[in-house]
Amino acid sequence: MARTRSQKGRIQVNNVLTALIFTVFIFGFLIASLVLSDRTFSDMENRNLAEFPKISGETVLSGDFTKGFETYVQDQFPSRDRLMSLQTGLQRAAGKKDNGMVLFGQDGYLFSIETLDEEQLARNVGYINTIAEKMGPGIFCQLMVVPTATDILKDKLPSYAVTPDEEGALEYVRANTRLEYTDLRDTLRQHASEYIYYRTDHHWTTLGALYAYNAWKGEPQSAREYAAELVSDQFYGTNFSKAVLSSIEPDSIYRYNDPADPEAHPMEIYEADGALSKQLESVYDESYLQVKDKYSYFLSGNNPVTKIRGSSSEAAAGKRIMVVKDSFAHCFIPFLLEDYEEIIAVDLRYYRADLTALAQENGITEVLFLYNVLNLAQDKNLIFAAK
């Protein structure tokens, strides 16, 4: 075949092929973009996608229309997630150790690239001291700061990776807090070989939270016999969203049930203004297992104020705890159910009203501040509660 085809003919074939590839490529995506209907929400990116921009003389002249159009066509581009996956794959094939948002660790671990603001951390430790003082002597205030996977799973980081000095930050917190402090560094490090952090998400696992709970109670081992229940083995977390790659294995989410606990623990979620917004039968919100954001299974995600009915046992009688927290607390709080009459979780990002008053209204006897160390160094909301 090729032998009989003249050189000129082969050049012709080559040119036809190239011209076809090029035109089909650019026209193909154009037509697909026009034909496919717009998506309103991206699960992968957990955000609303851009809509077609408003067109008017004003938006065109100011350049807003063209900027909006660019965002719109990018957001609505066909196979957007697959192209993202192609890019991540190519970067990893080229030996890149990060993509600007996450570090590619060993054993499928993805570590979010973060910074640690030491000055803000110092301020926040001070604010927490102030809040504890304002609570008064009748309320037992405690602090627990969680190191992240980047610190505890250092061995799985790519070589020479420069990460924030969580060790130094945690040491600072330990030395400067006036609250009862639980240092989790040794506890979590002892269990570093176990599944205590998600591979594709920035949170700790329920098992990690269980070890922390034991350490907080001062018990080397669980007093209760929990049964681990797998609730999802298809969890692709936040770090996966930053480095979409089809070859990455999903995480599994477990909850820990105490078969000896006969009681129900219904949960009420309140808006910042005190209005009741949602009521659930338990601390777990099954609806989130159907969407990408599966970690919100615990405590139904981020909410201003969450009230949970605890235990009616004698041991729990009169014990009411307020947890001032970030989302690391969400899989921790279920372990408190049998220890307290009532648990109130407060997210200071959404709740700016008087924290001391909230504690008094609810007859709170204990407060636990529970943050991961990077959040504690980042948070700009503690100041409002300290005022």
Place this chain on the structure above:
Amino acid sequence: MVFSSISFLFYFLPIALGLYFLAPGKIKNLVLLIASLFFYAWGEPAYVLLMIVSIFLNYGAGRLIAARRNRISLSLGIAANLLILGFFKYADFLTGTLNSLFSLGLPELDLPLPIGISFYTFQAMSYLVDLYRKDAKLQTNLIDFAAYIAMFPQLIAGPIVRLRSIEDKLHSRTHTLNGFARGARRFAVGLGKKVLIANNIGAVWDQVSASDLTQLPVLTAWIGIAAFTLQLYFDFSGYSDMAIGLGKMFGFDFPENFRHPYESRSITEFWRRWHITLGSWFREYVYIPLGGNKKGLKRQLLNIFIVWMLTGLWHGASWNFVLWGLFFGVFLLLEKVWLLKRLEKIPRVLTHLYAIVIVMISWVIFSIEEPGSIAAYLKAMFGFGGGLADTGSLYLLTSNLILFIIAAVGCTHFPAALGRFLIKDRERGKHSRIDESELGVSGIGVILQNLWTLALLLASTGFIIASTYNPFLYFRF
């Protein structure tokens, strides 16, 4: 609009190409003009009027020069162009400098720079001078002339195309499948250079240049400036490739702008290989009119300084660009009077090293605006910063090693040579050229070349989309 955007690649380009090829021959230039004005207005909705003014102005100036044939009419035309360029590009630079020297408190205009103004005014001026010298014919067809000034492929980042070099094709050109295919291949290569290499290696430079320059270890400093060196080449030559490729699709042959500049063995050679159309513009329209090398050594030295100060200033309205131009001026002078002959006698590898190190140092001046920071960076490169290396430098090196190797090999002539070797028709051996432009191609070559083009397009699209990937994370909460 930039070439490496979704709106250009998958909206503007298919629609513009479709309309252009559907249009009958007589109105193809009109379609090209409208497409170009739309392309420009997309990014610069207000400044497209400035471009239209510039088109009419130069069209008129051309008629005046052709009618009067005197220096006054030429001077008027050039002055008008320089006035536009000066007002929109250099006004604030001038008032800023005067204010800081004499504390005059002149108000600043704060005008955003019209994209491509340096390129299209230089093209227009070259037409006026060529017309005056009778190197170019008077353009009487306003549509054709406007299409030349506004032509979107080379509008934003060159090459600077002189009208006389495309004059015949501007008025009548043929469109061949061969031209289209070669243009498409060239465009895909350019896109890959920009999106796959320049953008990624540029991220390394961004990271290094954003850190504390006074504490920079030697290794990090060199990694950083090596990254910028490669970024600039792949960005700029990638744009030129895309422009040349698009030109071929529309039936034009634009001049080459880069010929593997980092292979140079002297600065003199570097400037014959880097941004060739700008270098020849300054030679043709500034250096030679000033007398070039024909009025004695002293005058030649002065001319070199003038040309290189202007070359620096052309790159941006800031003193570091002037400094950068003069830096090259000094080395070009040095080579002319003394160094070039010495360089011929020392081992090749040392001459390569000399040229690339000088060029890299020049990019430090080029890329950092503030003189104190330039000094800090240069100090760091030569060991007066923060030690030899730290964990951060080793991380940057190991994480980007393959990218650096690809880029370093990619800026030499090897990839093109390898490509020719892989696709060449072995049955006919070396002499399978059918004409100058067409190399013979083997059966496997057909497959390789097309897969390569498709892979470049697909990977580039992946990286463009990824750069817009914007996961909103219920942050750490």
